[in-house]
Amino acid sequence: MSAGTNNPDMEPKQSIKHRFKAWWEGYELEEDKAPPKTLKEPPEREKVALDDGPPTVKGWSLARQRSVVTLFGEGMTRCVPDDVKSKLTKPLGINKKLSVAELGSGLGGFSRWVSHEYNAYVTGYEQDQILQDAAVEMTKMAGLNRKVNFFHADFDEFRPKERSADVVYASEALFPVKNKAGCFRAIHDMLKPSGQFMMSDYMLEGIAPDAAELKGWLDAEPQRPYLHDVQEMRKFLTGAGFEVSIAENITTEYKANVLRAFSDYAKRTSNGEKSGHLHEWILKEGELWMRRIKVMEAGHLKVFRIYARKPVEIT
Numbered sequence: 001m002s003a004g005t006n007n008p009d010m011e012p013k014q015s016i017k018h019r020f021k022a023w024w025e026g027y028e029l030e031e032d033k034a035p036p037k038t039l040k041e042p043p044e045r046e047k048v049a050l051d052d053g054p055p056t057v058k059g060w061s062l063a064r065q066r067s068v069v070t071l072f073g074e075g076m077t078r079c080v081p082d083d084v085k086s087k088l089t090k091p092l093g094i095n096k097k098l099s100v101a102e103l104g105s106g107l108g109g110f111s112r113w114v115s116h117e118y119n120a121y122v123t124g125y126e127q128d129q130i131l132q133d134a135a136v137e138m139t140k141m142a143g144l145n146r147k148v149n150f151f152h153a154d155f156d157e158f159r160p161k162e163r164s165a166d167v168v169y170a171s172e173a174l175f176p177v178k179n180k181a182g183c184f185r186a187i188h189d190m191l192k193p194s195g196q197f198m199m200s201d202y203m204l205e206g207i208a209p210d211a212a213e214l215k216g217w218l219d220a221e222p223q224r225p226y227l228h229d230v231q232e233m234r235k236f237l238t239g240a241g242f243e244v245s246i247a248e249n250i251t252t253e254y255k256a257n258v259l260r261a262f263s264d265y266a267k268r269t270s271n272g273e274k275s276g277h278l279h280e281w282i283l284k285e286g287e288l289w290m291r292r293i294k295v296m297e298a299g300h301l302k303v304f305r306i307y308a309r310k311p312v313e314i315t
Contacts, residue, residue, distance in 0.1 A: 055284035057222045060130045065107060067281035071261050075109020075138055077131065079258045079289070080171050085113055088169055091307065092196050094118040098166035101125065101190070103199075104173020105150055108135030115147045125153040125160070127176075155179075158186035165190050168197045172303075175202040176223040180233070184240035191310045197242065200250060200305040202292075203230045207300055217295045222288070230304050242308035254303040255296055258289050 052063040060077075068077050080088075094100055096119045102111045105124025115122045126132040135150045153160070156179045168187055177183050187197055202225060207213065209227050218225060228236070230247055237244050265282065269275060275282060295301040 055281040057284055057288045059222075060128055060134075063278060063281050064285070065131075065134060067278045067285055069107065069109075070275060070278060071265055071282060071285060073109060075107040075112060075135070077106035077109075078172055079254075079261050080110060081257055081261075082113070084171075084253075084257060085110060085117075088171060088198055088200060088305065089114055089118070092167045092169070092198055094120050094167055096120055099123070099164060099192075100167045100169075101160070101165040103153075103155065103168065103170035103187070105135060106131050108139050108148065108150060110171065111135075111148050111150070112139060112142060112144055115144060120147070122148045123165070124148065124150040125155075125158075126150060127153060127155060155183050158183050160186060160190040162189045163192045166192055166195050168195070170199045170201070172201055174199065175225045175227060178226045180226070180228065181236050181239060184236050184242070188240045188242055188310055193310060193313050195310040197237075197308045197310070198305070200254075200303060202227060203233055203302055203304045204228060204300075205230050205249075205302050211300070213298065213300045214295065217291050217301070220288075220291055227301075230302070230306075233304075233306065237306070237308050241310065243311055244306065244308045246305070246307035248305045249302055250305050251296055251302045255293055258293060262286055262289070 052061040055063070057064065065077075069075065072079050073081070094114065098120060100114060100118075100120050100122045102114070102122060102124045105111050105126045106128075108124055111122045111124040114120055124132075124135060126135065129152055132150050132152050136145070139145050139148050139150070155174060155177045168191060174180070174183060191197065204227050206229075214227075230249075234244050234247060269279070292301065296303070
């Protein structure tokens with residue numbers, strides 16, 4: 001046996017994936033030790049999850065966090081597959097020289113993906129303190145906390161630092177914001193001249209926000225949606241000073257991605273994947289998403305992708 005084999009400093013360190021898995025499942029991972037293969041009692045985070053009470057989409061208990069990650073992927077609280085992430089961000093020309101911000105960063109999965117994909121520094125803003133705290137921990141465990149940071153923000157009273165970003169993006173994050181005009185003005189002000197804003201979100205087209213067809217869905221949402229017609233959203237953006245060049249209806253693609261996520265989960269469980277008590281939480285999450293899909297299929301709710309740019313200042 002070589003001398004190096006007995007030197008603790010020469011032992012391979014645990015991979016980032018291994019360390020993240022340890023944190024998520026609730027046990028401590030020492031630098032030179034692997035996690036125990038068997039545990040007589042459930043890990044502490046598992047105990048917390050089991051004590052989360054009945055499945056609900058109200059708030060972000062640990063069990064709900066783990067259920068959406070099971071459905072939508074690492075760090076994702078909503079259905080934004082990697083190909084959709086690319087469509088939302090690739091046109092923005094993101095690189096390591098640009099300051100990038102995500103609104104509604106959730107558990108931080110999209111922000112970490114952007115940082116990895118484009119070698120970029122990303123700042124995430126999240127309204128829910130529980131999600132923001134979890135995103136910070138996940139990012140630390142992934143070894144990305146030097147490049148990805150998260151801050152708590154109220155988008156109805158959004159006050160980011162002016163001229164602090166070259167690029168801002170948001171995916172289905174602003175529909176609960178009541179003060180859309182004020183939020184868009186804040187985004188405009190946080191962008192540098194020629195800065196870019198890309199968003200996808202729930203919007204209306206040819207139906208009033210208080211239409212009877214929307215009431216059942218509106219009442220069942222965990223957060224009250226404040227919806228507007230897509231043309232009114234354009235007016236909010238132009239009123240804030242943006243030049244809007246794209247407003248694309250992506251509802252069909254969006255529905256397909258959501259249905260695919262749940263189909264993939266069903267296939268995995270049928271092939272033997274165990275989700276334990278999380279299965280009931282995932283079913284509750286499914287009810288939320290299927291209500292959204294139903295109102296989309298009826299033509300009452302749509303998803304649009306909008307691209308806007310802050311004009312160059314003329315002096």
